[in-house]
Amino acid sequence: MKKLILLLLLFWTCGDKVYAGIDETPVIDPTNTYVFMSGVLQWQSPTLSSFNKRNRKDEELYNLLLSKGVKKENTVFLADNQATLANMKTRMKELLQQSKEGSVFIFYYAGHGVRGGNGPVCFANYDYTSGNGFEVSVVSELISAHFKGSEIWLLADCCYSGSLLGEAKKIGAKGKKVICFTSSTSCNISTGNWTFTQTMIDCFSGLGLCDRNGDGKISLAETKSELFDAMKYREKQLSGTVFYNTDESVSLSLGVAAKNNVKSIRYVYVQQNTKFEPARVLSETNTAVTGELYHYSDKVQVTVPAGKTKEIAFAEYPVGLKVQVEWNGKYYPAEIKETKGGFHYIHYTGYDDSWNEWVMYDRILTADRKKCTIEWQGAWYPGEVLQQKDGKYFVHYTGYGNDWDEWVGPGRVRL
Numbered sequence: 298m299k300k301l302i303l304l305l306l307l308f309w310t311c312g313d314k315v316y317a318g319i320d321e322t323p324v325i326d327p328t329n330t331y332v333f334m335s336g337v338l339q340w341q342s343p344t345l346s347s348f349n350k351r352n353r354k355d356e357e358l359y360n361l362l363l364s365k366g367v368k369k370e371n372t373v374f375l376a377d378n379q380a381t382l383a384n385m386k387t388r389m390k391e392l393l394q395q396s397k398e399g400s401v402f403i404f405y406y407a408g409h410g411v412r413g414g415n416g417p418v419c420f421a422n423y424d425y426t427s428g429n430g431f432e433v434s435v436v437s438e439l440i441s442a443h444f445k446g447s448e449i450w451l452l453a454d455c456c457y458s459g460s461l462l463g464e465a466k467k468i469g470a471k472g473k474k475v476i477c478f479t480s481s482t483s484c485n486i487s488t489g490n491w492t493f494t495q496t497m498i499d500c501f502s503g504l505g506l507c508d509r510n511g512d513g514k515i516s517l518a519e520t521k522s523e524l525f526d527a528m529k530y531r532e533k534q535l536s537g538t539v540f541y542n543t544d545e546s547v548s549l550s551l552g553v554a555a556k557n558n559v560k561s562i563r564y565v566y567v568q569q570n571t572k573f574e575p576a577r578v579l580s581e582t583n584t585a586v587t588g589e590l591y592h593y594s595d596k597v598q599v600t601v602p603a604g605k606t607k608e609i610a611f612a613e614y615p616v617g618l619k620v621q622v623e624w625n626g627k628y629y630p631a632e633i634k635e636t637k638g639g640f641h642y643i644h645y646t647g648y649d650d651s652w653n654e655w656v657m658y659d660r661i662l663t664a665d666r667k668k669c670t671i672e673w674q675g676a677w678y679p680g681e682v683l684q685q686k687d688g689k690y691f692v693h694y695t696g697y698g699n700d701w702d703e704w705v706g707p708g709r710v711r712l
Contacts (some may be wrong), residue, residue: 325401334358335408338421355374360370380423386431404440408421408455450477454491459484474542480492480493480534483537484655485535493536501522515549521547563577572698584603586606610691614658665684690707
């Protein structure tokens with residue numbers, strides 16, 4: 298079980314710029330919004346690894362919400378040893394009981410997501426032990442029992458955070474508006490970086506890059522696309538999103554987005570020493586590319602020659618294919634049941650469906666892999682063909698990371 302880092306929330310913030318014709322009526326009234334945040338980056342038990350607290354994003358988000366008009370008395374922020382199981386349940390219940398007609402409730406957790414076998418997923422409280430965890434189902438139970446308002450936001454950045462999607466469905470079935478964003482699916486672990494949270498911050502703060510259609514606002518649909526792309530290209534991870542009883546065109550921010558000067562939304566690899574790192578393109582010419590890297594909790598801008606970049610490439614195998622899938626350092630027979638944007642939903646042969654998960658090509662072995670040599674900048678290197686399609690070859694260089702994988706033409710491959 299890996300991280301769960303943060304999650305969250307912010308749904309407003311904007312720049313000073315004003316665009317003619319843009320409705321600036323707040324979608325959410327911050328004075329009638331209730332926020333429960335629990336950020337746990339260290340635990341009593343030594344079996345749960347701690348996270349670096351440098352530039353912790355939960356604090357940043359909390360302070361930002363306050364700066365946008367959320368009343369401090371309408372918030373609960375439990376950090377680390379404050380987030381015991383009893384405290385999380387009690388304080389969340391008390392906050393929900395304060396809600397009023399028409400109010401909004403935002404739930405946030407940062408830390409570890411834990412699932413033991415086929416048991417329930419827990420958001421690991423500070424005093425977590427087996428049998429003493431904050432089960433994800435508690436979220437919908439407390440909301441159903443005590444929330445008097447009309448709209449709920451469920452946000453989580455952690456392993457198995459997608460389990461919140463099921464809780465969102467339960468709440469939505471009762472007629473409430475529900476917006477749910479998660480860093481992973483219910484069956485997958487999550488990255489140890491703050492990529493999910495940073496993306497949510499970008500969207501809620503009105504960052505122009507997130508305004509994909511240039512209309513001066515950032516909608517739920519644009520946020521969904523931003524999150525999917527950031528997690529796919531930066532982390533090779535499938536995010537989760539569901540909306541109930543609300544329209545995807547609804548704007549997240551309380552004001553207008555900053556002007557977007559980027560012509561196209563895309564990610565590329567930029568070479569940094571001997572590695573390629575995923576970067577969001579901020580600007581480019583025929584000779585140079587400026588991109589934004591993300592390192593744990595820091596954005597870093599770099600400008601490199603165009604020749605030091607390459608497209609981020611993936612193999613996508615067909616549904617029904619029998620494969621071997623890596624799990625915890627070993628390979629197991631499996632079958633691909635579904636595909637989505639470079640992700641494969643697989644079922645492990647001989648195991649029940651609770652083990653099903655979404656994986657990318659880098660965890661999959663197929664029977665069609667072939668040894669080869671590959672030309673790169675005039676030299677030939679040993680490697681493997683992972684997939685052949687439409688007259689091209691998807692190759693992996695032996696001894697190099699997956700960041701070097703790419704599609705090449707037949708003139709660059711010797712089988």
